[in-house]
Amino acid sequence: MHLAALDWGFIFEQTFAQAVALNAAVYAIAAIGLNVHFGYAGLLNFGQVGFVAMGAYGMGLTVTYWGQDNVILAVIVGMLFAAAFALILGVPTLRLRADYLAIVTIVAAEIIRLLARSTALRGITRGAEGLNEFVGPFRDLSPFDPSQTYGFGPWQYRGTQFFSILLGWAVVLLCAVLVWRLMNSPWGRVVKAIKEDEDAVSALGKNAYWYKMQALILGGVIGGFAGMVLAIGNATVQPDFFVAPLTFFFWLVLILGGVGKVWSPIVGAVLYWGLITFIRNLGRGLVDEGIIPTSVMDTSQVDQIQFWVVGISLALLMIFRPQGIFGSKEEMALDAR
Amino acid sequence: MNDSTHITQRTHSSGIRSLLIRASAIAGLVLLMLGMTPLVAVAEGESVSVRLRYTDVETGEKTAAVDVAFTVRDESGATVGEGTTDDEGRIELALPGPGTYELEIDPGSLPEGINLRDPDRATATVVVEEGQSGAAIFALVQGEGSSGDSGITLRQVAQLTVEGIKFGLFLGMAAIGLSLIFGTTGLVNFAHGEMVGWGMLLAYLFNFYGLAGAFGFMEGWPAPFGDGINLIFATLFAIVGGAALGYAFDRLLFAPLRRRGASLIAQMVVTIGIGILLRYLFLFGFRGTPRFFKDYTAQSALDLGLIEITPKDLITAIISIMVLAGVGLFIQRARMGKAMRAVADNRDLAESSGIDVQRVIRFVWTLGGSLAALGGVFIGLSEQVSWNIGFRILLLIFAGVILGGLGTAYGALVGSLVVGIGIQLSTLFIPTELKNVGAYALLILVLIIRPQGILGRAERVG
Numbered sequence: 177m178h179l180a181a182l183d184w185g186f187i188f189e190q191t192f193a194q195a196v197a198l199n200a201a202v203y204a205i206a207a208i209g210l211n212v213h214f215g216y217a218g219l220l221n222f223g224q225v226g227f228v229a230m231g232a233y234g235m236g237l238t239v240t241y242w243g244q245d246n247v248i249l250a251v252i253v254g255m256l257f258a259a260a261f262a263l264i265l266g267v268p269t270l271r272l273r274a275d276y277l278a279i280v281t282i283v284a285a286e287i288i289r290l291l292a293r294s295t296a297l298r299g300i301t302r303g304a305e306g307l308n309e310f311v312g313p314f315r316d317l318s319p320f321d322p323s324q325t326y327g328f329g330p331w332q333y334r335g336t337q338f339f340s341i342l343l344g345w346a347v348v349l350l351c352a353v354l355v356w357r358l359m360n361s362p363w364g365r366v367v368k369a370i371k372e373d374e375d376a377v378s379a380l381g382k383n384a385y386w387y388k389m390q391a392l393i394l395g396g397v398i399g400g401f402a403g404m405v406l407a408i409g410n411a412t413v414q415p416d417f418f419v420a421p422l423t424f425f426f427w428l429v430l431i432l433g434g435v436g437k438v439w440s441p442i443v444g445a446v447l448y449w450g451l452i453t454f455i456r457n458l459g460r461g462l463v464d465e466g467i468i469p470t471s472v473m474d475t476s477q478v479d480q481i482q483f484w485v486v487g488i489s490l491a492l493l494m495i496f497r498p499q500g501i502f503g504s505k506e507e508m509a510l511d512a513r
Numbered sequence: 514m515n516d517s518t519h520i521t522q523r524t525h526s527s528g529i530r531s532l533l534i535r536a537s538a539i540a541g542l543v544l545l546m547l548g549m550t551p552l553v554a555v556a557e558g559e560s561v562s563v564r565l566r567y568t569d570v571e572t573g574e575k576t577a578a579v580d581v582a583f584t585v586r587d588e589s590g591a592t593v594g595e596g597t598t599d600d601e602g603r604i605e606l607a608l609p610g611p612g613t614y615e616l617e618i619d620p621g622s623l624p625e626g627i628n629l630r631d632p633d634r635a636t637a638t639v640v641v642e643e644g645q646s647g648a649a650i651f652a653l654v655q656g657e658g659s660s661g662d663s664g665i666t667l668r669q670v671a672q673l674t675v676e677g678i679k680f681g682l683f684l685g686m687a688a689i690g691l692s693l694i695f696g697t698t699g700l701v702n703f704a705h706g707e708m709v710g711w712g713m714l715l716a717y718l719f720n721f722y723g724l725a726g727a728f729g730f731m732e733g734w735p736a737p738f739g740d741g742i743n744l745i746f747a748t749l750f751a752i753v754g755g756a757a758l759g760y761a762f763d764r765l766l767f768a769p770l771r772r773r774g775a776s777l778i779a780q781m782v783v784t785i786g787i788g789i790l791l792r793y794l795f796l797f798g799f800r801g802t803p804r805f806f807k808d809y810t811a812q813s814a815l816d817l818g819l820i821e822i823t824p825k826d827l828i829t830a831i832i833s834i835m836v837l838a839g840v841g842l843f844i845q846r847a848r849m850g851k852a853m854r855a856v857a858d859n860r861d862l863a864e865s866s867g868i869d870v871q872r873v874i875r876f877v878w879t880l881g882g883s884l885a886a887l888g889g890v891f892i893g894l895s896e897q898v899s900w901n902i903g904f905r906i907l908l909l910i911f912a913g914v915i916l917g918g919l920g921t922a923y924g925a926l927v928g929s930l931v932v933g934i935g936i937q938l939s940t941l942f943i944p945t946e947l948k949n950v951g952a953y954a955l956l957i958l959v960l961i962i963r964p965q966g967i968l969g970r971a972e973r974v975g
Contacts, residue, residue, distance in 0.1 A: 220778060268961040274778065275701045279911050280960060283953045286908055290950050295613075295638055296943075304613055304640060305588065421904065424785050431782070473797075480793045487790030494782045495770065 182461040190457050192330040195450035198337070198409040201344030202228075203448065205402035207429040207441030208351045212395035215436035216359055217388055218371030220278040223265075224399050224426050226285030229418035230257040231400025232407040233292065233301065239310035247313050251404060258400030261288075262393040270388045286420045293415035306414035307407075314408045315339075340409035347405055348442060351398050356438040358394070367391050428490050434500030443501060452482045560646045561585060561616055561639050562605040565598050567627055567653035575813075577602030578627060578653060582619040587612065597622070611643040618651050630654045640946065644801045665941050671819045673937040679826055679895065681913075681933020682833035686888035687906065688913045688925040689840060690759070690881020696857035696920035697870075697877050700767065700780050704788035705885060705910060706903030708758060710795055712886025713893040713902060715754040717799070719747035720807045727798075744808040748890045752883045759882020762787075763875045771871075788903065795900040803899035829891040836887065837926060840880075844922055849876055857920060909936075909949065912956040918966025927967055931955075 194200065206224055213219040234257030238250040265284055269277040292301045301307070320326060320335035327333050333341060358364050366387055369377045374384050407413045429448045433440025459478040462468045493500065565578040578598060585594040585606050593614070594606040608614060617636045620629055629635060630652035637649035691705045718726045721741045725731040731738045737750065766787070770780055814821040844850035855863040856873045864870045892902065899905075909932060917928025932952045939951040959966065 268957060268964075272960065272964055275781070276915075276960060276964070278701070278781070279915065280957055283908055283911065283956055287950050287953050290947060293640075294944065294947050295640075296947065420908075421789065424789060427782065427785075477797055480797050483793035484790055487786045487788070487793065490786030490789065491783045492786075494779045494786065495775070498775075498779050 181465050182458070187454065187457045187461060189330040191450050191454040193332075194453035195446045196331065196341070196345070197333075197449070198341050198344055198405070200445045200449040201341065201348050202402045202406045202409070203426060203429050204348045204442045204445035205344070205351055205405060206399050206426040207433070207444060208348070208355060209395040209398035209402065210426055210430050211435065211438075211441055212355060212391055212398060215430070216355075216364065216371065217367045217391035217395075218274070219270075219388060219392055219395075220274040221281045221392075221395065222278040222423055222427075223281030223283070223285030223420070224395075225418045225420060225422040226281065226288045227258045227261055227396040227399030228403035228406065228422075229285070229288050229292065229415070230261045230403065231255070231397075232403030232413045232418075233257060233307070234400065235404045236307040236310045236407055236413040237300070239313060240307055245313040245316070247317065250310075250313075254400050254404050255397050258396045258403075259393045262396035263389070266389045266392045270385055270392065282420050282423065285418070285423065289415050289418045289420070292418075301415070304415060306412055308412050310413075311408060311411040315411075337409075340405070344405045344409065347401050351401060352438055352442060355398075359438070363387075363390075424490065425486060428486055428493075431490070431493050431498070431500050434502035435498075437502045440500060440502045452485070455485055456482055559608040559611050559641045559644065560605050561594075561608060561614060561641060561649060562603065562646055563598070563616070563649050563651060565602040565604070565618075565651060565653065567655060569655065578624055580622065581624075582622040584617045584619070586615045586617070588614075590615075605646070608641055608647075611641050611645075614639050614641060614647070616649045623653070626655055627653050628655075645803065668819060669941065670938070672821065673940065674934055675820045675822060677934030677937035678930060679822075679830045679933070680892075680937070681930035682830055682837065683888045683891045683895070684906070684909055684913050684933055685837060685926040685929035686833060686884045686891070688910045688917075688929045689837070689922050690877075690884050691910055692914045692917070692920055692925035693853065693857070693877045693922055694874075694881055695914075696922075697853060697860075697874050698767070698771070699777050700784070702784050702881075703781060703907065704762070704784040704791065704903075705881070706905070706907030707788045707791040707795070708755060708882050708885035708903075709889035709892070709906055710900065710903035711758055711791065712751040712755040712889035713898055714795055714799055714889075714900070715886065716744065716747045716751035716890040716893065717804070717806060717898045719750045720744050741807060744806050744890075744894070748887070751886045751890050755886020755889075756879045756883035759878040759880070759885075760875065762882070763878035767878075768871060768875065788907075792901060792903050795903070799898075799900045801900065803897035805897055806894055809894060826895055829894060833888075833891065836884070840884070841923065841926075849873070853877060909952055912952045914966075915956050916959050916966055918968040921966075921968050924966050924968035931967075 206228055209227065210221060210224050213221040213224075231254040233254075235250045235254035238246075238253040242249070261284070265277075265281055269280045291297055292306075293304045295303060297303075315322075315336060318336060318339035320339050322335040324335050325332050326335060326338040359368065366377060366382055367390075370382075370384050370387055377387075378384050403413075406417075425448075429444040430441055431444070432447055433442070433444030456479060459468075459473075459481050460475060463470065463473060463475050463478055563583065565581055566575045567578060569576045577600065579600055579602060581598045581602075581604075583596055583598070583604055583606065584592055585608070587593050587609070593609055596604050596606050598604045606616075615636050616639055618629070620635055623629075634651070637651065639647040639649050641647035687705065687709045690708070691702055694700060694702050694705075718724075719737050719742055723731070723734070723737045723740045723742065725734065725739045733739050736742045737746065741747075766783065767780060770783065775783075809825045812823040812825055814823050815827070844853060852863070852868045852873045853876070855866070855868055856870050860870060863873075889902065892906070893899075910929075913929035913932040914925045915928065916931055917924030917926065932955070935955060936948045936952050940948050943951060
């Protein structure tokens with residue numbers, strides 16, 4: 177074997193760098209939102225990517241069309257977009273069984289993407305090309321010099337990149353602390369009780385429907401934050417990023433860490449991105465070195481391996497360890513009814 | 514990953530070990546079938562194509578418009594390609610990459626006496642996906658074109674309705690399996706679209722290469738091992754393969770999971786994982802470019818007065834009707850069909866009256882798999898064969914099934930027909946790129962107004 181020929185230094189450097197980079201933060205925030213939905217309130221949201229898209233578009237459109245530098249307003253509009261999406265989804269489905277919510281959310285997320293990329297709305301959303309001219313006011317907030325490199329060890333980033341990554345993890349921490357506090361409040365106890373036994377909670381005089389709606393909005397707005405961080409980091413909002421299957425990657429992150437635990441989405445996101453980057457770079461190295469012959473797989477196909485890993489992990493985790501790393505087995509034992 | 518250490522700790526439990534072996538056996542089987550050798554290497558690249566024809570007023574025949582000039586521009590307005598149509602009225606212009614393009618026809622280069630039906634529409638916007646070929650349509654007439662919106666003609670409505678029924682029938686074949694599996698087990702199978710894709714790709718494999726396309730050592734063996742076979746026989750293999758996949762899903766994955774008391778949500782997430790895995794194994798084996806089957810691709814449409822339909826579409830639609838009627842009769846009359854309805858109605862009662870529920874469920878999976886595979890072949894024949902049909906069609910299957918009533922076989926069929934016809938007719942009013950949005954919106958609307966669907970019963974949902 178020529179495994180020694182591989183550039184292991186580069187592979188591990190990439191792995192560590194990507195494990196905490198922008199994408200990991202975005203996935204962590206989206207999964208925290210999912211955790212509120214599924215982990216605490218028992219809502220089966222398969223369209224989290226729709227909330228992410230709403231947050232990103234709300235913020236991007238505001239800067240593009242209304243306020244040139246009113247950053248706060250843009251963030252608030254992004255939150256309102258996500259909250260409105262939650263309201264629209266919640267009204268028809270929260271009274272129905274969990275699997276109906278799952279189907280409606282995934283379909284609604286796809287509607288968002290198709291509308292955003294349509295030529296009919298091109299005057300507003302700029303079609304498939306997306307919004308690309310909104311990031312200025314956010315970049316202006318960065319205290320870092322764009323031409324400088326910041327960080328240490330494998331974690332070296334350019335100024336703007338460093339800013340968006342720090343911003344991302346700051347939002348992750350804020351959301352995690354917010355969720356942690358809320359779930360230990362009387363409100364959180366009611367939400368968790370609804371997941372256990374909705375009828376019992378209703379019998380105690382609580383409006384279960386309204387509590388579920390609040391949880392849907394809260395998790396959705398957190399998902400919207402993921403979209404805003406993503407938009408600022410990538411300086412673009414493109415509809416085809418928000419494809420429906422992306423939601424299931426957030427799900428893998430959540431399940432990997434353990435459903436219903438505050439810190440698990442963060443651990444899950446770091447592990448996920450570390451693992452995926454490791455596999456991708458190892459695969460590319462193996463093909464480049466000829467250890468995997470091109471008759472079996474070429475470079476363009478190497479990147480497909482990560483999707484196999486995602487699919488297999490999702491299935492195997494569910495079969496053998498549904499509680500993930502930190503969760504308790506009971507969380508996933510609840511039925512769809 | 515942490516879960517792998519966990520698995521090794523628990524291998525003393527034979528049930529879990531065998532489940533792991535079985536799960537990997539499925540994955541291995543699929544990998545073997547599709548992954549051993551890539552089927553064919555095709556040059557990736559985006560293009561836009563037009564076939565320009567008009568109906569000759571005197572002969573009534575479709576005639577190619579030759580030597581018509583086209584220009585294609587990118588979104589900044591820069592010209593990225595030019596060309597003229599060939600002897601068959603075709604033109605294909607290569608594009609620099611995926612994106613949105615404006616294709617403009619030069620009306621001055623049209624043959625004598627031929628005009629654009631709508632002179633205001635000399636440009637078409639084409640959205641081209643990565644590795645795909647976009648198509649644009651320019652309607653031509655002999656004589657003067659009419660400007661503006663000429664209204665909706667009966668002919669258009671009839672043609673779109675027929676297209677919609679055809680697609681609805683194919684969709685219905687895929688949807689019945691999903692609905693029956695839900696009815697008997699309560700599980701929403703998110704991998705059902707991949708069962709459609711599996712059938713489509715198996716037929717493609719047998720049609721072009723025989724099994725040698727997946728197992729290189731069979732090179733030179735007689736068909737269907739070492740050589741391709743006619744699509745009709747390839748379809749039979751695809752149906753058997755689809756049944757095998759459905760059977761394997763239940764036998765190796767979901768029956769053991771049910772025995773262990775796994776929750777429905779956990780099982781649903783398993784179907785999602787398996788679906789993602791299969792979809793990207795399909796991409797690995799088939800590559801990204803959509804392609805046609807070997808047989809019956811280029812057919813000229815039969816003119817039936819009000820509508821036009823190609824023979825292959827007519828025949829596949831008739832076969833679909835016969836198959837669906839057969840399934841309906843089976844559910845209504847046969848012992849197994851009655852048992853299926855009994856299990857869907859009340860599982861415990863069915864079990865206590867002596868029905869082997871596990872056997873019924875396994876049969877439903879097998880039937881669902883074969884129907885999905887057949888639907889997949891027909892969709893591939895009427896459109897193109899592609900690796901990601903699974904996810905593209907899954908949401909439409911959901912729309913059909915929920916519209917008709919989740920858990921009922923007839924509901925799935927009725928709902929699918931409504932979705933198929935609705936999608937096609939909606940293109941009269943909304944842009945084609947948004948036609949699926951209409952179906953999705955209908956799904957959500959139904960859940961607000963009548964959550965149990967057209968044929969469902971109210972207590973299913975509560």
